Structure formats: C-alpha cells, structure tokens
Amino acid sequence: xxxxxxxxxxxxxxxxVVEKSYERPIFDMHCHTAxxxxxxxxxxxxxxxxxxxxxxxxxxxFGVTLPEIEAKGDKVLxxxxxxxxxxxxxxxxxxxxxxxxxxxxxxxxxxxxTEFFVPNEFVAKETSKYSNLYFGASxxxxxxxxxxxxxxxxxxxxxxxxxxxxIQYINPEEKSFEPFYRKLVELxxxxxxxxxxERSFTHARDELADPVRLKLPxxxxxxxxxxxxxxxxxxxxxxxxxxxxxxxxxxxxLYSDISSMTQINxxxxxxxxxxxxxxxxxxxxxxDFPLIxxxxxxxxxxxLNLTRAQMKSISAIDNPWDRDVAxxxxxxxxxxxxxxxxxxxxxxx
Ligand SMILES: [Zn+2]
Numbered sequence: 001x002x003x004x005x006x007x008x009x010x011x012x013x014x015x016x017v018v019e020k021s022y023e024r025p026i027f028d029m030h031c032h033t034a035x036x037x038x039x040x041x042x043x044x045x046x047x048x049x050x051x052x053x054x055x056x057x058x059x060x061x062f063g064v065t066l067p068e069i070e071a072k073g074d075k076v077l078x079x080x081x082x083x084x085x086x087x088x089x090x091x092x093x094x095x096x097x098x099x100x101x102x103x104x105x106x107x108x109x110x111x112x113x114t115e116f117f118v119p120n121e122f123v124a125k126e127t128s129k130y131s132n133l134y135f136g137a138s139x140x141x142x143x144x145x146x147x148x149x150x151x152x153x154x155x156x157x158x159x160x161x162x163x164x165x166x167i168q169y170i171n172p173e174e175k176s177f178e179p180f181y182r183k184l185v186e187l188x189x190x191x192x193x194x195x196x197x198e199r200s201f202t203h204a205r206d207e208l209a210d211p212v213r214l215k216l217p218x219x220x221x222x223x224x225x226x227x228x229x230x231x232x233x234x235x236x237x238x239x240x241x242x243x244x245x246x247x248x249x250x251x252x253x254l255y256s257d258i259s260s261m262t263q264i265n266x267x268x269x270x271x272x273x274x275x276x277x278x279x280x281x282x283x284x285x286x287x288d289f290p291l292i293x294x295x296x297x298x299x300x301x302x303x304l305n306l307t308r309a310q311m312k313s314i315s316a317i318d319n320p321w322d323r324d325v326a327x328x329x330x331x332x333x334x335x336x337x338x339x340x341x342x343x344x345x346x347x348x349x
Contacts, residue, residue: 010304015271016332022339025092025349026325029136029160029341030192030227030259030286033081033096033118033126034058036066039073042119049115061290061320075126081289082130084320091321092349094289095136097162097192098123102169103142115167120149124156134347136192138162140170141180150180154187159345160225163193165213166204173213181220190223190344192257196240197233210235211244218251225284229256231269241269248278255344258337259286262327263296274332284340285325285333293320299327306330 035043036050049055059066062080069076078096085094101114109117120137127133137153139146139161153161161184163170172193184191195211198204211230218224230240248254256279261270273279291297299306299314306314310330317323325338341347 007303012304014305014330014332015274016334018330018332019335021329022090022335024339026090026285026321026338027342027345027347028091028094028287028289028321029225029284029345030257031081031094031096031289032099032291033074033077033123034116035074035077035118035122036069037074038069038071039075041074041122042117043074043122044111044114044117046115057294058290061293074122078123078126078130078133082133085132088319088321090325091287093132093134093347094287095134095159095345096123096127097136098138099162099164100138100140100143100168102167103140107142107144113169120153120156120158124153124158128157134159134345136160136162137189138168140168141174141177142170146180147183150183150187150189154189158189160190160192163191164198165193165208166198166206169205169208171208171213173216175216177216178220181217181222184217185221190225190255191217192225192227194227195230195233195244196228206233207235209233209240211240211247214254215247215251218247218254221253223253223255224251225255225257227257227286228260228266228288229258229269229273229279229283231261231266231273241272245276245278248282255282255284257284257286258328258333259288260291260297262301262324262331263291264298264301265296267301270328270331270333274334281336281340283337284344285328285338286341287321287324289320289324292324297324297327299323299330302327302331 035041098120099118101117102110104110127135137158139149230244233240299311
C-alpha cells in the first residue's frame with residue numbers, strides 16, 4: 001500500500017516523449033558470445049569465471065547448457081544467437097564481438113590473467129555463416145603483431161574493434177599505441193571501448209576505463225564509441241559519464257552506445273544520456289546481449305517511468321531483442337538512436 005502511494009507521488013513517466021514505434025529492422029551494434037573451447041573454437045573462460053554464478057546465467061540467456069556446448073561445440077552459441085535474432089520482429093542483425101585477452105611483458109597472451117577469451121578467427125568464421133551476424137574484432141594493442149591483426153580483421157569483414165581496457169589491461173593514453181590508432185584510421189575501423197565501472201567479470205582495473213584517457217585516439221582521428229555512455233564508475237572524484245559528456249563537443253568523432261543502460265545497477269544513466277543535449281546525434285542502439293536476457297534487466301525496475309500495464313506487456317515479450325527495444329522505446333529512446341547504427345556502419349539490407 002505504502003509503495004503504491006509512493007509510486008503515485010513520484011511517478012514521472014517516460015524519460016522523453018515516446019515516439020511511434022520505429023518500423024524498419026534495427027541493427028544492434030553490441031552483442032557478445034562466449035565459449036569454453038569446445039569444438040576447437042580457441043575460446044576459454046577462467047576457472048574463476050566458469051565457477052562464478054554469472055557464467056551459468058549467461059549460458060541460460062543464450063538458451064544453452066554446458067553439456068550441450070561440450071557436445072556440439074562453442075559454435076552452438078552463435079547458431080542460437082542467429083536463430084533468436086531471426087525470430088525478432090524488431091532487430092534484424094547484430095555485431096558479435098570477439099574478446100582479446102591480457103598480453104604479458106613478452107607479448108604473449110597471459111592465460112592466467114585472462115578471464116574470458118573469444119578469438120577473432122572463431123567469430124569471423126561463425127558470423128560468416130549467418131546473414132544476420134556481423135563480425136566485431138578485438139585486438140589488444142600490446143600484441144607485437146597488433147597492426148597485422150587489425151589488417152586481418154578488416155580483410156575478414158570486421159566492422160569495429162572492441163576493447164575492454166579494465167579487464168584486458170589496456171591503457172588507451174599510452175603513446176606507443178599511436179601506430180595502432182593510425183592503422184584504425186587508415187582501415188576506417190571504429191573503436192568500441194568500454195568505459196565506466198565493470199562488474200560483469202570477477203576483477204577489473206577501472207581506472208583504465210576512464211573516458212578522459214581516450215583523448216589520444218580521438219585527437220588522432222579514430223572514431224571512438226564509448227560503450228553504455230560510461231555509465232557507473234568515477235575517476236578523480238567525477239562520474240565517468242560526466243567526464244565523457246565534457247568531451248563530446250571537442251571531439252566530433254566521439255560516440256556512445258546505449259547498451260546495458262537499462263540494467264538494475266545503472267539507475268538514472270539512460271535518463272541522463274537521453275536528456276543531455278550534447279549526446280544528440282551521438283547515441284547508437286546496442287543491446288549487450290546476453291545481459292538483456294538475464295535478471296539484470298526487467299521492465300519491473302522502472303515503476304516510476306512505466307505504467308503497470310506497460311511493465312506487464314513488455315515483460316511478456318518472449319524475444320530478448322523485441323523486449324529490449326520495447327523497453328527502451330517506452331522509456332523514450334528515439335528512432336534516431338535506433339537507426340543510427342545502420343547509418344554509422346553503412347549496413348544495407
Ligand atoms: Zn558489452
């Protein structure tokens with residue numbers, strides 16, 4: 001009863017005026033896959049993560065079990081992803097992200113420190129089998145052959161390079177990365193990089209995910225997309241999202257995606273991003289699948305913005321992408337944000 005009264009008092013409705021549903025198929029530029037190495041994929045997850053409750057939650061979100069992966073190979077995750085996506089009424093295709101690991105002082109992959117590894121070769125090969133999946137590569141610039149790897153990624157259809165600096169131990173402001181950044185510009189490969197606090201893994205160096213560290217690639221002309229608008233986390237006593245907003249006017253090549261911004265641990269960030277004028281024309285739709293298909297995201301977490309009928313009807317939507325789009329639409333995400341990835345990556349279908 002008290003809750004109902006409080007809700008009546010504080011109900012504020014959608015973050016922005018809700019538009020009519022966007023009709024054309026949407027391009028999701030931020031989706032993950034994973035793997036345990038089954039079927040010779042080359043993927044691995046650390047023992048720590050495999051035993052962590054999160055790993056089971058992720059697999060469930062894909063609609064697979066560990067025994068099934070072990071029997072059919074890691075490629076079953078992409079097969080499942082492609083078919084869920086095919087069933088979506090709203091989202092037509094998606095970029096699936098590879099994930100490079102930590103590189104040690106001798107330039108080798110540090111398997112001890114890498115929690116989660118998805119090789120480019122695996123994602124390139126598997127995404128090429130499905131018309132609705134696109135390749136998002138990941139190259140740690142600390143690799144001695146990083147430039148060759150960028151070239152390989154481009155030659156094999158990569159649409160972007162993905163980093164998770166806080167868990168790959170990449171410091172974006174490192175001067176020695178300049179050739180890497182120049183190669184990204186030459187190959188017209190945007191950099192999708194995580195900023196803000198990272199809690200999907202068991203440990204992270206959050207200071208590396210400070211958006212201010214991206215000034216070096218930005219000043220060299222790299223198109224940078226900051227994942228989920230740097231929501232959560234802070235550096236030097238300032239919220240990461242505010243540090244990012246402060247840079248938007250100085251760098252026309254700086255963008256952001258709205259993936260995972262409806263998660264329960266990120267209250268208020270989507271509202272801030274949608275209402276912030278400096279983000280206008282800079283936001284791209286992304287889902288962060290499989291996270292959208294876990295208990296971390298639910299319309300029931302927005303009792304002050306959605307009516308009971310909306311929360312009920314959105315949560316009843318079976319397809320994870322359709323549910324994600326419906327939720328974001330009801331919160332006021334504009335058609336401009338849903339169309340942006342297709343235009344940004346020049347995808348025609
Ligand atoms: Zn993500």
